[in-house]
Amino acid sequence: MFKKIVLAAATAVAIAALTGCASNSPAASSAASEQSVAAAAERLRVAMVDPTQAALAQLVADDLSYGHSGGRVDTKDSFIGDLLAGKSDFVTITISDQTIKVVGNTAIVRHTLTADTNDSGKPGKVQIKILGVWQQQQGGQWKLLARQAVRVAT
Numbered sequence: 065m066f067k068k069i070v071l072a073a074a075t076a077v078a079i080a081a082l083t084g085c086a087s088n089s090p091a092a093s094s095a096a097s098e099q100s101v102a103a104a105a106e107r108l109r110v111a112m113v114d115p116t117q118a119a120l121a122q123l124v125a126d127d128l129s130y131g132h133s134g135g136r137v138d139t140k141d142s143f144i145g146d147l148l149a150g151k152s153d154f155v156t157i158t159i160s161d162q163t164i165k166v167v168g169n170t171a172i173v174r175h176t177l178t179a180d181t182n183d184s185g186k187p188g189k190v191q192i193k194i195l196g197v198w199q200q201q202q203g204g205q206w207k208l209l210a211r212q213a214v215r216v217a218t
Contacts, residue, residue, distance in 0.1 A: 097166040101198050104206040105162070105173055112154050115147040124208045125199060131212040133192045155180040155187075169200040170209075176216070191216050 104123060111119040121144065124130075130138040138146065146152040162175035173196040181188045197210040 094166050097171070097200075098164045101164050101166060101171040101173060101206050102162070104198060104208075105159075105164075105175075105196065108208060109157050109159055112147060113157055115144070117144060117148060120144045120147065122205070122207075125201065128208060129210045130208075131210075133190075133213040133215045150182075151184050153182040153184070155182050171198040171200075171206065172196075173198060177213070 107119070108123045111123060121140075124140050124143065126140055128138070128140040128143060130140075130143045132138070143152075147154075157177060157179045160176045160178065162173065165172045173194075175194050175196075176191065177194050178191045179189070181190055192213040192215055195212045195214075196208055198206045199209040201207050
């Protein structure tokens with residue numbers, strides 16, 4: 065009887081230890097980080113369609129380098145300013161084929177962006193491939209540090 069109690073206790077301790085290890089494992093941590101990055105990327109998509117200074121400022125790094133498919137590069141100030149002024153106006157944005165790879169406090173996000181635009185009052189459509197580099201900054205918040213767009217090959 066004593067052996068059964070000891071065996072049951074040892075089994076319970078082992079299960080508790082394994083459960084604790086699983087939740088702190090790199091795979092679990094990476095999956096949680098990927099989910100956090102995906103949530104930040106989705107908040108950025110929404111903020112680009114309906115831009116506010118506050119929402120955009122929370123999502124982009126102070127040192128942002130935002131490359132457009134036409135070769136122009138924005139800073140944080142010019143990126144936010146163009147969205148708020150309607151110079152860059154996204155009516156809709158759809159994201160597809162997204163992949164996220166977290167390496168330490170950096171995440172590499174790739175996806176296809178398809179959008180209806182109304183840049184400076186001129187309607188248009190765009191489909192581009194995006195490479196985004198997100199950085200987990202102070203307070204654990206993920207911010208877009210760099211972004212590069214390329215035209216989809218036809």
